[in-house]
Amino acid sequence: MKIKNICCIGAGYVGGPTMAVIALNSPKINIIVVDNNEEKIRRWNGSLDNLPVYEPGLSEIIEKVRGRNLFFSNDIKGAIEKSEMIFMAVNTPTKKEGEGAGMAADLKYVENCAKDIAKYSKSDKIVIEKSTLPVRTAEKISEILEKNSNKINFEILSNPEFLAEGTAIQDLFKSDRVLIGGNETKSGQKAVKALVDIYANWIPKEKILTTNVWSSELAKLASNAMLAQRISSINSLSALCEKTGANIDELSKAIGMDHRIGPHFLKASVGFGGSCFKKDILNLVYLCQFYGLNEVAEYWHQVVKINNYQKIRFTETIIKYFERDLTDKKILILGWAFKANTNDSRESASIFVAQKLFELGAKIDIYDPKVETITIIKDINLEWGYTFNQVSERVSIIDNHSSSVKYDAYVILTEYQEFKSLEIDPQLVFDGRNIFDKTLYSIGKS
Ligand code: NAD
Ligand code: UGA
Helix, strand or coil: CCCCEEEEECCCCCHHHHHHHHHHHCCCCEEEEECCCHHHHHHHCCCHHHCCCCCCCHHHHHHHHECCCEEEECCHHHHHHHCCEEEECCCCCECCCCCCCCCCECCHHHHHHHHHHHHHCCCCEEEEECCCCCCCHHHHHHHHHCCCCCCCCEEEEECCCCCCCCCHHHHHHCCCCEEEECCCCHHHHHHHHHHHHHHCCCCCHHHEEEECHHHHHHHHHHHHHHHHHHHHHHHHHHHHHHHHCCCHHHHHHHHHCCCCCCCCCCCCCCCCCCCCHHHHHHHHHHHHHHCCCHHHHHHHHHHHHHHHHHHHHHHHHHHHHCCCCCCCCEEEEECCCCCCCCCCCCCCHHHHHHHHHHHCCCEEEEECCCCCHHHHHHHHHHHHCCCHHHHCCCEEECCCCCCCCCCCEEEECCCCHHHHCCCCCHHHEEECCCHHHHHHHHHHHC
16 A cells, blocks of 8 residues: 555654654655644744754754645644544643543543544544554554444554654664554554555664554553663662762763663663653553552652652752752753753753752752743743742743853753853762762762
């Protein structure tokens, strides 16, 4: 089956970059990315300097494909009708209320997509789970789709996304693997082939892995859990380093040189942030509990608990330095994003650290090269529990920083190189992205 028209529901950090790369590599396929957020679509169609997602290399691709075979629109109905293949790349946050609140993934956005697909489809569709979903979600989606009584065949595939923010374009071009889960039926395998053929335009065939739907759904959650687990493992050991005089960077290097372990994802830090690790592990914990696997659930839950512990431990180092009185201490927060080269601040450690320092009386300046001021204000309003107006006497968002302005402490929370080259007294620097410095510092002090 040759696919000529694709629709992607969800124009966020996954939908936008993923479809841009497919469009670039598949010039004969027309792709419409739709979203129910009008402002977001306006920005995708607007200036290349103001796209809603910042990723190195993204705007250059958008410039080439937008209006050629990539389109952004709010017309969800029209895009569904027209397409033979539909990706669902909507958000799957942790549920806030109801059964599983605080743990399970909220599937309402995916279910709403499925309802729209069922409502507007007039011909057979391949429906693809691009969002990260709990294992066996395809069953639920299938139930919703089958409510369409027009005798349409919906084939559901799982094709989770493994890109990391800040390197999304390079990850999409050189994926370690593309994972496609499909039904073992004839029509299921036909759908799998149609999607394999699209990726094969630029991904070597041996890197395209096909499995059954459940393995694919679960492999995504498991991959994120394993990545986050490495960070929590090394962060837990950083606490022991601080007690013993061992150096966590040296430890990481020594461990990572074992080829069975490997050197990546062993950088001790203030803790992982981002919209996915925490919510995906909590989702995994919930699934394990659901299936009565309480020991397994507790094992994975510990990854999130250590991450919280690390954020608190890092913040305590700063608080102790000021002997718990931060009244009128001037502190510069360097970096609001959860990692470099993204404008995304979801679950960023900065939100937590800055709030604690603020609540103890500090005056906070916040600088980030990519996160928009409005995003920082929204984070404070939503996460701190104060309106920005209530904090604005002691919190400012600044659009540049200079070594000539003096602070009582500099807290680096995003790993930009420019922050490392500031000419400031290293004793005043608390580097959440290079815990080793802090180790030296806390040992020197005790
Ligand atoms: P996002 O919040 O950036 O984007 C989701 C978009 O979907 C939003 O723009 C929202 O308005 C839109 N949307 C929600 N419901 C809709 C509906 N019914 N109709 C139309 N539009 C709708 O989310 P994201 O970061 O792109 O993540 C999407 C999924 O991909 C999640 O499941 C996430 O776990 C997974 N994922 C994310 C990343 C990442 O780096 N952000 C990487 C891999 C996988
Ligand atoms: C992560 C995964 O790496 C992607 O494969 C996955 O697709 C994605 O989640 C997702 O499902 O959303 P992302 O969260 O964008 O990607 O970025 P990472 O590079 O994984 O970094 C996550 C956090 O861990 C950052 O706060 C980073 O600073 C921190 N980190 C990373 C460490 O503290 N130490 C490390 O060694 C590596």
